[in-house]
Amino acid sequence: MVTSSLRRYRPRPAARVRLLCFPHAGGGASGYRAWAALLPPTVELVVVQYPGREDRFDDPAPTDLVSLAGHVAAELRPLLDRPFAMFGHSMGTLVAYETLQRLRWEGAREPDLLVVSGRPAPDEALGGQLHLGDDEGLCDELARLGGATQEMFADPEIRRVFLPYIRDDYRLVETYRPRAAEPLDCPVTVFVGTSDPECDAAAAAGWARFTRGPLAVRSFPGDHFYLVPGRARVVAEISALLDPALARSSAAWPSMP
Template sequence: MADLAVRRQRALRHYGTPATTRVRLLCFHYAGGNAAMFRDWPDRLPADVATVAVQLPGRDTRLDEPPHVRMGPLVEELLDVLDPLLDEPFACYGHSMGARVALALAHALRARARPGPRALFVASSAAPALRSEVRGWDEPDEGLIAYLRDLGGTPPIVFERPDLLELFLPALRADLTAVATSGAPARPPLDVPLRAFAGADDGEASGERMAAWREETTGSFELEVVPGGHFFDQAGVARVLDVIAATLAGPR
């Protein structure tokens, strides 16, 4: 495994170059995804909000590193990789699997008496308390591919190219396995503002299925249904960024 300095370089994508950073937004991608989904976010966020996207192992610049199949080791690695950033103000955004990763990270920080996020933003992920079944992770490749098709958002060329699927499926399966086997451990809720976003056309994580995220915090909670499916459309992403910007513009 690459040493810590190399892993940090590979794992963290600093999008945008703010002259002054007031708060960092740590972003966690969906299962099978990568950090590039956040590359345009600085264009819609306040100039003093630094967007730092996390690249999990098993893809893109970290293709030679085995992906995690358990949430515990994944979070332990994040604590190491993100350590230099965690004593300054930060918030977390997680999309689909990334929402569960961000939640697990926040709990791990609290358990270590470390500062937690100023706000937690979660999207396209059924609330942990529902203990929803994760599709595809323990099925043959055909079942995993069918799940991908149902979700939408994957470029059609991926399904037409066996070589692309061969690169893509191992990380996707590992990511889904980490979520499927993590369960919903009994623990006190966080004390942090939590904002949840559901795609209006998302059958996997509808507004109804995301409403129980309110159980994850004693702080304020808001749920917003935005345009699009599991991955939102342009208008949906724009609304998400507007809410993030407004939330992070509040009192320090």
Template structure:
């Protein structure tokens, strides 16, 4: 990768666990309102030789001054371009909540436009394409948005007590909800991936059901498995180690990890 490509990649990805010659690269996509830092604790939870990079969504953290994406296409297009440059190691995607839909869209377009097939697509806390439910928060007032985000968990709601921080953070959260609530998943025939899909969710997540997660099996031409963990929408915070252990136990044995 030349210097301009490296600069562009650094803009879109944070190296959570950099490896000079990785056996596999795990690319992580955060939830609505989330950021690359959500995955900072994962560095010690994967097998040797696995590099972890987390997507830097615009409009937050070190990209705070970049306008957040307003549509799925706007977010996905540059990510397809950047992920297509990861040619030195097999790719695994992991997306939680909104990030599951983003990861799936990137995987579909990488396959169709670049001839790149993932080693695995892991989706978490998000129903299969066409089965998603909307929370109707895109146009919610600030107080309702803060309350709903708090109910989901995963965000330290105390940060919203500071009016200045609230003013900085809420626009990206609102933009994410607008993006995901306007998003229409492709029909099944246009949503297929050649990679196996592994689906994870919290058994007490009120927005999901076993059936809605099992339905991810309809958009893969390879293997599929689903597993529930105790907890709600952000079960992943507590169970990250177990989820990653399960994921890497399932990855094709042809990929050395």
């Protein structure tokens, strides 16, 4: 049986705002677990868990990225009873965007804010053949982006467990083509790493074609995975975008019921 795709590591049913997060290719929901302690008590973190990894290891891979977004949208509908924001990194930007378009098509309200990270606009950087190539090519790409090292994937067991679903994620991204849709109305902010080979500040400007709302670009020190060492700064920036009154130090908030 296919399990739910939504994870709430620190449930806050009385939270004023929900932050919905979408991982990168090869990533899992647990990569955002530490965010829950960094967010203010008024914000509840909800993370999408894609099939084929972590606690969804036995769930089948989706046929395409748009159908994945459709399944996520169906699960998110009951959580849109209050203001919400979306954050997606790399592949997660596309899943978040398509999920948002599906929700809008079904009559749901748009988020108060969409934050996209580490990827140009949906109609750019299309295609690719890595999902059709050998394991070495896939490992080389992961090393290029800074998400893994060649030494890590020298272990046959690590390759056996991780590479199949990473390859499936690359298939979703490389076969994705955006559908014709009206621009969003919500504000969009693009986060980029200063040394990210995939998306710089100039490329981030292309997201302006996908919203009638204001577009902003924020740069952070680091490569494609700048948000791992810069976690506290990234979460503080998102909190400040949601409400300037939420801007604070990187210290964890106390536990809340």
